[in-house]
Amino acid sequence: MRAATGVWRWRHNPLRRPTDLIEAWVALTAVVLLALAVPAAGWISGARTDASLQRAVQTQIEQRQPTTARVVRLAATPAPSLQSPESGGEQQLRRAVVARWTAPDGTPRTGTVAMRRELAEPGATFTLWTDPGGRQVTPPMRPETAHAHAMIVGLFTASLAAVFVEATRRLVVRRLVHRRYEHLDRAWAKAGPDWGRTGAGS
Structure with a gap:
């Protein structure tokens, strides 16, 4: 305004x-x-x-499918997602376990995955997301x-x-x-020498 x-x-x-x-x-x-x-x-x-x-x-929803996995035993080595230096804080909350699940084509799969520590007990079940080949992937982004x-x-x-x-x-x-x-500098340079003189510029 x-x-x-x-x-x-x-x-x-x-x-x-x-x-x-x-x-x-x-x-x-x-x-x-x-x-x-x-x-x-x-x-x-x-x-x-x-x-x-x-x-x-x-696209992620179409390419990733949830399946039910079962904990077989605790893993002796960290899961791939817990091996990077950036995952130090996550290691305090998650535990590597050996789990068994079924791939989308019906074949059984076994692998080391990371899950919440309080659920990392042999025989416990949890939801695992897989790609069309049955490999573990992260869940799809929520809308x-x-x-x-x-x-x-x-x-x-x-x-x-x-x-x-x-x-x-x-x-x-x-x-x-x-x-x-x-502009002021130029104007002053022009008028400055006559400034204050009686009859200047007349």
Whole structure:
């Protein structure tokens, strides 16, 4: 609103400098972009990300199947998912066990998997996700998780767009102020030698 008022105020003001009007229009443009373009950019980015993630979720659901696995015994070696240095905290909550399950084609499979420590008892059953070949995989992403990720992407995009608009406005205003100082320097250099003299310039 202040930007629109500034444009109107400088339209016919006799004290208006060219840079004043430019600065007012730049401010008004920035306000419009922040109010309309920035939210639109965030919404479009979030919507496209959500559509892409939902397709990935659907693909995962089609390619991964749950099956019931049974704990045979505790494993002597860590499960593959617990062997990376990044999984140190997870090792405190999960335990490697040897489990048996049935692949989608009906063949029995046995392997070392990680499961919650309180459920890692021989004979216990749990849900295990497998690929078409019967190998253990992570569960598919939940649709609501995909929505949350897309929302974060949209907010991040909108924030970046807002920062870009404001940084551009500040850069333009800084340049305009610099031009004003240059103009004042030139005017002072021209009028300075005669300043204060009686009848100067007459």
